Amino acid sequence: xNTPRHTDTTGCAGDAVAWWKEAVVYQVYPRSFKDSNGxxxxxxxxxxxxxxxxxxLGVDIVWxxxxxxxxxRDNGYDISDYRAIQPRMGTVExxxxxxxxxxxxxxxxxxxxxxxxxxxxxxxxxEARRSRDNPFYSYYHWWPAEKGKPPHRCGFFDPAGKGxxxxxxxxxxxxxxxxxxxxxxxxxxxxxxxxLYDVLRYWLNMGIDGFRLDAITFISKDxxxxxxxxxxxxxxxxxxxxxxYAKGPRLHEYLREMHEKVWRHYDAxxxxxxxxxxxxxxxxxxxxxxxxxxxxxxxxxxxxGYMPGEFKKMQxxxxxxxxxxxxxxxxxxxxxxxxxxxxxxGNHDQPRMISHWGHDGAEYRDLSAKMLFTFLLTMRATPxxxxxxxxxxxxxxxxxxxxxxxxxxxQVYQRIKGSGGDVNAFMKDQQLAGRDNGRTPxxxxxxxxxxxxxxxxxxxxxxxxxxxxxxxxxxxxxxxxHFVRDLIRLRKSIPALVYGKxxxxxxxxxxxxxxxxxxxxxxxxxxxxxxxxDVSCPSDCPIxxxxxxxxxxxxxxxxRDGHWLLRPYQALVCRVAPAST
Ligand code: ISL
Ligand code: CA
Numbered sequence: 001x002n003t004p005r006h007t008d009t010t011g012c013a014g015d016a017v018a019w020w021k022e023a024v025v026y027q028v029y030p031r032s033f034k035d036s037n038g039x040x041x042x043x044x045x046x047x048x049x050x051x052x053x054x055x056x057l058g059v060d061i062v063w064x065x066x067x068x069x070x071x072x073r074d075n076g077y078d079i080s081d082y083r084a085i086q087p088r089m090g091t092v093e094x095x096x097x098x099x100x101x102x103x104x105x106x107x108x109x110x111x112x113x114x115x116x117x118x119x120x121x122x123x124x125x126x127e128a129r130r131s132r133d134n135p136f137y138s139y140y141h142w143w144p145a146e147k148g149k150p151p152h153r154c155g156f157f158d159p160a161g162k163g164x165x166x167x168x169x170x171x172x173x174x175x176x177x178x179x180x181x182x183x184x185x186x187x188x189x190x191x192x193x194x195x196l197y198d199v200l201r202y203w204l205n206m207g208i209d210g211f212r213l214d215a216i217t218f219i220s221k222d223x224x225x226x227x228x229x230x231x232x233x234x235x236x237x238x239x240x241x242x243x244x245y246a247k248g249p250r251l252h253e254y255l256r257e258m259h260e261k262v263w264r265h266y267d268a269x270x271x272x273x274x275x276x277x278x279x280x281x282x283x284x285x286x287x288x289x290x291x292x293x294x295x296x297x298x299x300x301x302x303x304x305g306y307m308p309g310e311f312k313k314m315q316x317x318x319x320x321x322x323x324x325x326x327x328x329x330x331x332x333x334x335x336x337x338x339x340x341x342x343x344x345x346g347n348h349d350q351p352r353m354i355s356h357w358g359h360d361g362a363e364y365r366d367l368s369a370k371m372l373f374t375f376l377l378t379m380r381a382t383p384x385x386x387x388x389x390x391x392x393x394x395x396x397x398x399x400x401x402x403x404x405x406x407x408x409x410x411q412v413y414q415r416i417k418g419s420g421g422d423v424n425a426f427m428k429d430q431q432l433a434g435r436d437n438g439r440t441p442x443x444x445x446x447x448x449x450x451x452x453x454x455x456x457x458x459x460x461x462x463x464x465x466x467x468x469x470x471x472x473x474x475x476x477x478x479x480x481x482h483f484v485r486d487l488i489r490l491r492k493s494i495p496a497l498v499y500g501k502x503x504x505x506x507x508x509x510x511x512x513x514x515x516x517x518x519x520x521x522x523x524x525x526x527x528x529x530x531x532x533x534d535v536s537c538p539s540d541c542p543i544x545x546x547x548x549x550x551x552x553x554x555x556x557x558x559x560r561d562g563h564w565l566l567r568p569y570q571a572l573v574c575r576v577a578p579a580s581t
Contacts, residue, residue, distance in 0.1 A: 020210075020269040020294060021340050022498050023060035023108075024377070024488055025384045029348045030064055030089060031075055032441045033387055035453035042441070042452070044090035048098050050444075053470060055105040057390060058488040061269070062102055063212050065348055066112045067095070071121045073181040074157065074407050075348075075439075076112075077214060078119035082199040099207040108209035110269060115196045116215040117182040125183050129167050129174070139192050140183050141175035141221060151227045154245075155179065157407050159414040177218055177245065179407055187219045187254055200262045210269035213293070216255075217274050220248025242276025242299070252284060255292040264291070271342065272296045279327075279334040286339035295342045295382060300327045302350060311412055311426075312433040319357070321530045325504060325513050332380055332502045341381035345372055346389055351437040353386065355395035358569060359532050365392055367569040369480045370553035371528055374571035377487045378517060378526050378551075380502040385484070388442050391473045392480040395437040396462045399427065405459050406436045445471040483553065490550060494575070496522040511535045512566060523576040524550070529566035537564040547574040 034046030044067065054062060066076035069084040076086065085092050102109040118125055127136035132144075143150035143164060150173050153163035157179035164173035165180040175184045185192055200211065228244060255272075263270055272285055274296040285296050304327055305319025306312060328343070335341050346353035354360050358368025369392045376383045398404055401413050409430055416426050431437075436459060443465040444451035450465035462468070473481035491497045500519030506512055512535060513528040525547070529535050549557065551573035558565040566572070 016288075017499070018294075018340070020061070021382060022492070023269075023382055024058070024491070025061045025063055025110075025382060026054055026057060026059040027063045027344075027347060027384055027386045028054070028065070029387055029439060030067055031458065032439050032452070034442065034444070035455065035457070038454035039088065040453050040455040040457045041088050043088065044085070044094035044098055048094070048101055051101055051105060055107060057385070057485055058492070059107065059385065061108045061110055061209070063110045063271075063384075064112065066114055066214075071119055071181070073119070073179060077114050077178075078117070078121075078182050079114050080119040080121040081123070082196075083202055096206065103207070108269075109207075110210040110212060110271070111203055111208050112214055113200065113203075113211045114214040115185065115199075116218045117176065117178060117184045120181045120183055128170075128183075130169055132170050132172070137170065138189050139186055141186050141223070142170065142172040143175075143225070145171040145173075151225050153177070157182070157411045159411050159418065161415055175221070177215075179411065184221070185219070187221075187250070188223060193254065193257065197258060197261045200258075204262070204266045204268055208268075210271070210294075212271045212273060212297075214273050215275065216272045216293075217242075217246035217251065217276055218248070219254055220251040222249055243278075244276075246274070246276025252290075252292065255285070256290070259291045259293070263293075270294045275299050279330045282331065282334050282341075283338050286335070288339075295340055297342050297344060297384070298331065300331070302344065302347075306433070311429075313429045314432050321511055321513055322508075324530070325507065328379065329502075329504045329507075335381075336501075341379075342384060343376055343379045343381040344384035344386065345376055346386040346438055347384070348386070348438055349435050350386075351433050351435075352393055352395045353389045354392060355432070355437065357530070360394035364532055364569055365394065366478075366480050367553055368532075370483045371530070371569040371571040373480070373484050373487055374526065374551055374553070374573065375513065375528055377484075377491050378497055378524065378573060380498075380500065380517065383491075386438065388438075390481055390484045391443060391470050392468055393440070393443060393462065394464070394468070395431065396440050396460065397431040398434070398436065398460075399431070401427065403460060404430070404434065404436050406434065406439070409434050409436065443469040445469050487551065490573075494522065494524065495519060496524055500524070506538070509538070512537055525572075525574045525576070527564070527566060527570075527572040527574075529568065529570045532568045534568065535566050536560065537566055547576045549573070550575045 028047055030047060031042045033042040034050050035042050036045035067086055067089040068079045069081035069086050070076045070078050071080060085095055099109055124136045124139045127134050128140050150164040154161060155163035155176050163177055164175055166173050176182050177184055187193060270293040272293045277296060277298055282296060285292050304324050305315055307315050331341055345357055353372055354365060354369050358372050404410060417423050440459055441450055441452035441457045441461045446466045446469055449457050450461045450469055473479035496517050496519040500517040503516045505514040505516055511529060511531045513530055515526050517524045549572060551571060553571045554567050
């Protein structure tokens with residue numbers, strides 16, 4: 001699909017057509033997708049065996065989380081060999097077969113690349129930590145003991161929250177923004193950059209169509225190592241940490257160099273995971289004239305409703321719809337005519353979409369899933385679907401720390417326990433926000449372990465798999481799965497839903513998210529009730545006369561006193577076809 005389907009744009013230079021703007025991305029978390037050999041861990045052959053399911057959705061790009069050699073301290077986000085496949089995941093031949101099969105089905109495949117840090121088991125680091133004279137020492141960031149203690153930096157996955165770890169042999173501390181098993185690479189060293197660019201070329205030459213660049217906003221550090229006040233560098237995640245770490249002085253210089261040396265030579269799509277980036281900074285990354293990356297995945301949307309400065313703690317009462325509207329509208333406004341956005345409502349670092357933004361009780365589970373998918377697939381941004389969401393999977397809500405496998409949950413638990421904090425409250429928060437909620441095995445059918453594995457799964461399967469599974473959804477024409485397929489088809493058949501301008505309607509409405517997508521005389525009005533209550537859409541709600549309802553997750557529309565009445569989690573899309581405008 002290198003040739004974009006549509007030729008019409010909104011007339012802005014930044015809205016030029018591109019295949020990746022029209023694409024729908026499907027994220028596969030390989031560990032939890034499908035196990036082919038009974039060891040309880042999903043693998044490449046497993047993905048290959050389920051390509052029909054993926055292709056049946058109508059998605060265009062498959063993004064796989066890291067499958068490189070790794071001691072798996074952070075499920076592959078700690079790479080020990082950039083050119084090797086993790087044996088548990090399969091072989092390079094398996095990957096090549098996957099690439100061929102994905103391409104044969106008319107889709108593209110992108111890999112996740114972790115180049116802010118390596119594993120401490122990577123050959124570079126094993127050498128580096130031996131002595132200061134070792135040629136690889138300068139591949140990482142160090143603070144020598146003779147200078148006293150290093151200035152505080154966060155280690156997000158460190159039990160003490162510390163980002164420096166002391167290494168005896170070199171009499172120095174090394175920097176790790178994540179766990180001590182994930183030392184940060186020293187991008188100041190041109191040799192490091194060349195090595196990494198070579199890795200990128202290696203996979204692109206194998207046929208990979210692009211990358212999701214993990215934690216890429218963190219690669220540049222201020223190596224004068226200034227003292228930064230604790231209010232800026234909170235130990236918690238969601239204070240101002242990201243804004244400091246994502247503002248390294250040479251970040252954009254590195255991104256431009258990477259573009260010049262790698263991306264420019266390939267028709268590859270690049271997606272920067274961008275923690276710490278605000279809407280007003282977005283174009284620094286994605287303005288095509290700057291030649292950096294194609295898209296960023298920001299965190300402002302996904303973090304709505306979390307308590308600032310705390311570790312993934314939801315605000316009492318959850319997120320506010322008005323806040324959500326403001327964030328997405330600000331991002332659209334910032335990118336308008338210059339760059340292009342992304343939208344995602346869940347991923348492997350987040351709780352399940354339905355549990356987070358909708359309602360996972362039986363009554364509203366499917367309705368809210370359909371409403372959320374309507375949002376995801378009608379915005380002016382490339383949508384990312386996280387595997388399992390299309391069949392309505394929900395949070396597992398573990399009540400014992402032993403059930404969690406995630407390094408983040410386990411380390412933060414230790415941190416809170418160690419500092420005499422409230423672990424019970426933390427366990428409750430994790431039921432809502434813990435990353436393992438989004439990582440439980442994919443529910444294929446009602447056989448043992450949901451058909452994910454013949455062995456014992458690495459993480460517990462959600463007990464609701466008997467009701468919620470792909471096979472059951474397949475057989476039910478009113479299921480979330482069928483709804484998602486229809487929506488993807490719809491997005492592709494109406495150019496205004498891809499490129500059309502986005503205009504927020506009813507900005508002050510506390511419960512309804514309403515907007516219009518407009519382009520080439522075509523107009524689609526989207527109305528979404530984000531609550532479990534009946535709400536009324538005021539009379540200025542511009543449902544046009546003569547419009548055709550093209551999406552509705554209920555069988556009809558109610559009206560009272562001349563107002564539309566939206567049922568709990570009702571989603572409506574009304575199209576005013578070109579002829580009637
Ligand atoms: O997941 C987060 C908080 O729960 C984020 O802060 C996350 O750590 C950050 O966005 C970077 O995420 C990426 O790199 C991490 C890895 O653990 C994540 O899975 C990955 O998406 C370290 O490589
Ligand atoms: Ca396996």
